[in-house]
Amino acid sequence: MDRNSNSQISMIWTNPIAYELSKRLVEERQLDCRVILAELLEVEEVAASEVNRGAKIIISRGGVWNRIQKKVAIPMVAVRFAFSDFASAIEEASRYGEQIAMIVFSEVMLESAKKEYYYWKVKTVVIQVADIKEAREEIASLKKKGISAIVGGVTIRKLAAEKGIPCVLFGCNEDVVLEAIYDAQRLLKLLLAQEVRYRTISMLLDNSSEGMMTLDKGGVITNMNKVALKILGGGLREEDVLGRECVELFPFPAIIAGTMQGKRFYNYLVTYGNHYLAVSSLPIVADNIIKGIIINIQDSDDIQAVENKIRRHSATKGYTAKYTLQNIIGKSGGIVKAKHQAMMYAGVDSTVMICGDSGTGKELFAQSIHNASSRRNQPFVAVNCAAFPESLLESELFGYEKGAFTGASPSGKAGIFEMAHKGTIFLDEIGEMAVTLQSRLLRVIQEREIVRLGGSSVIPVDVRIISATNKNLLEEMKKGNFRKDLYYRLSVLTLQLPLLEERQEDIVPLALQFARTFGDNHGREITGIAPGAQALLKAHRYFGNIRELSNIIERAAIFATDTEISEEDVKMALFGTSFSETVCLENTDAAKCTAAGSGTADGGGRVNREKERIKAALHETDGNCTKAAELLHISRTTLWRKMKKYMIKEEAQ
Missing domain, CATH: 3.40.50.10660 (PrpR receptor domain-like)
Structure with missing residues (x-):
């Protein structure tokens, strides 16, 4: 078998003298070259056969070289005449x-x-x-x-x-034969390196998630990857498009003409069939002359899928809903009704407004509705509208472009509406939102699109909105503090959560759950609550609702020296501060003091007692609202709202 039968260099002669000389040189020097003697009329056929066999370079001379080079598409090296x-x-x-x-x-x-x-x-x-x-x-x-x-x-x-x-x-001079073989070997090395680069580029193109094509300066398609063929559809094959003018097949004439003039396009939207394509392009420039175009194509559905993936990834960083309806403890009529309504609301995509006092579990229900809905695998993003100044809340909701304002991130920032795309956004304390922002929110609900601060691009968003308030928004509308049109947009479905004092039979089960959770978190075993402690918990008036109950149980669990929370532990948790004593001293007798925590007084009595407790807390803390809110087991925002309600703001100063 010929040692060089698999060589990628073939030398073809019709001259027997040159053939014999070349064959001898190859054998003596063990050169990687296949030497062939052929008839002149057969050289084209022989050359084609060598190409099919795997030859990448052909060496020849004179008339033979002339005949072959017209028929093969691989490089040829000529043996020069000496x-x-x-x-x-x-x-x-x-x-x-x-x-x-x-x-x-x-x-x-x-x-x-x-x-x-x-x-x-x-x-x-x-x-x-x-x-x-x-x-x-x-x-x-x-x-x-x-x-x-x-x-x-x-x-x-x-x-x-x-x-x-x-x-x-x-x-035939042996020096020129050797020279030709060495030239062919150098050229082969370059060709093989070029093939590796080409294969690498081809693999990158074919494994790209984006469609890509190249055009020559005449707008003729020279390359197209598999993704582009798939996006453009119609059962297209590579052989169907290569060598054809792009404008014959695809609607990109403006992009092609502009790019040929040196312009660049980025995510230019083009209607293609019944969907949109995002098309980007840039000119291929060599020696300051435009030689062709590179076009990048993305299907709008694919872009949306990537966005959803990013958003799901973001969800793993905190934009998730942890709670379900099974996590909501209680068998009282009010809570059972609320859970039933929540489950019904989860089956539709309408806006929901959750109403209830602070600490009644509004966000818990919002998360549960999300997790029972078809959006459960998408982000759940919550924002407290009372926690941000108006300008900051606007940027949080809608995001901003780079340089939108002093101190803005140089890369811009997506707002929570973008982050909640395909999921749910929970707007807590919606009643605290400024009227100017309410107008923008209304537009988002109506148009299902946003514009970032400092930007001009319209960004479509698909979110379900669940809002919550502890205010009487009907009263706020009368005062001009809340837009009527926004209220009716947000309250297609409403959910009223009961006060804890209306859920007497749920107090002990909730307390037991809080005790076990605290024990698990702090490595302590708490298995129950003594009957006397349960009675105290039932008799207490919870102005902070479930949040207050949770705080009381945490304090009681800290005081507990056994696996069971005792009556003394609860007393310490309830009355172990001078504030509690102050409240009792302000009542004229023990009966009034007991009534203050019994939950049996009428609505007017409850208002008076709440007002007196706030005044006492402010007095105890020398007007420090933060400390007073801690004593009352309510948030500082809720304290401010109640101070305004009872017109005791001056006393806090």
Whole structure:
């Protein structure tokens, strides 16, 4: 078997002298090159066979090189003609006489012969012919002129033999043969490196999540990856599009024309069939001349899928709803009704407004509705509208572009409406939102789109809105503090949560759950609550609702020295502060003090007692609202609201 049968370099000769010389050099020097001898009329077929076998470079000379290079698409290396190739043949031909002619097919051979012409010992006529027919005519003409001998290749020798004219084959210099082989080896190394780069680029293109195509300067498609073919659809194959003008197939004429003028396009929206494509493009420039275009294509559905993936990833960083309806403890009529309504609301996508005092579990219900809905696998984003100044709340809700305001992030920021896309946004204490922001929120609900601060691009959003309030929004509307149109947009469905004092039978189960949770979190085992402690918990008036109960149980659990919370532990949790004593001292007798925590007084009595407790807390803390709120087991925001309600703000100063 030929040692070089798998070589990627093939050398094809019709000249037996050159063939034998080349074969000997390859064998002696163990060069990676396959040497082949063929008939002139067969060289194209032989070359095609070598390409099919795996040859990447072909070496040849003269007329053979001419014939092959027109038929194959791989690089070719020409064996150049040396002075000795001509001189040795002419010297041998001169033995037949002084009238010698040289016949060549190749322009390269003609030019080489002209360069050496003046150095030949015997003046020779050099003739170039286009084909065998013309060569036969020239040889016939030379015979009539009495030519002595002809110098040429194998084909010329055969034609000369037909006319009885001696013909000497061109010689072959071993240095130029070796030079050609070495040139081919260097070229092969470059080709293989280029193939690796090309395969790498092809793999990058075909494994890209985006469609990509390239056009030449005439707008003809030169490359297109599989993703682009898939996005553009219609069962297109690569062979269907390559070599065709892009505008014949796809609606990008404005982009192509603009890019050919040096413009760049980024996420230019194009209607394609029944959906949108985001098309980007940039010119391919070499030597300050535009040579073509690179076009990037994304399907709007794919973009949305990526956005959803990002948003789901963001959800793992905190934008999740932890609670479900199963986490809501209670068997009282009010809470059972609220849970039933919440489950019904979860089955639809309408806005929900949750009403209830502070600490009644509004966010717990909001999370539960989200987790029972079809949006459960999407983000749940909560924001307290009372926790931010108006300007900051606006940027939190709608986001901002870079440089939108002093101190803005240089890269801009997505707002919570964007982060909640496909999920749920919970707007707590919606009644505290400024009227100017209410207008923007109303537009978002109506149009389902937002514009970032400092931006101009419209961003579609798909969110379900659940809001919550502890205010009487009907009263706020009368005062002009809340927009009527926004109220009716937000309150398509309403959910009223009961006060804890209306859920007497739920107090102990809730307390037990809080006790166990505290024990688990702090490595303590708390298994129950003593009957006397339960009675105290039931008798207490919870102005802070469930949040207050949770705080009381946490304090009691800290005081507990056993696995059961005792009556003394609860007393310490309830009355272990001078504030509690102050409240009792302000009542004229023990009966009034007991009534203050019994939960049996009428609504007016409750208002008076709440007002007195707030005044007492402020007195106890020298008007420090933060400390007073802690004593009352309510948030500072709720304290401010109640102070305004009872008009005791001046006393806090």
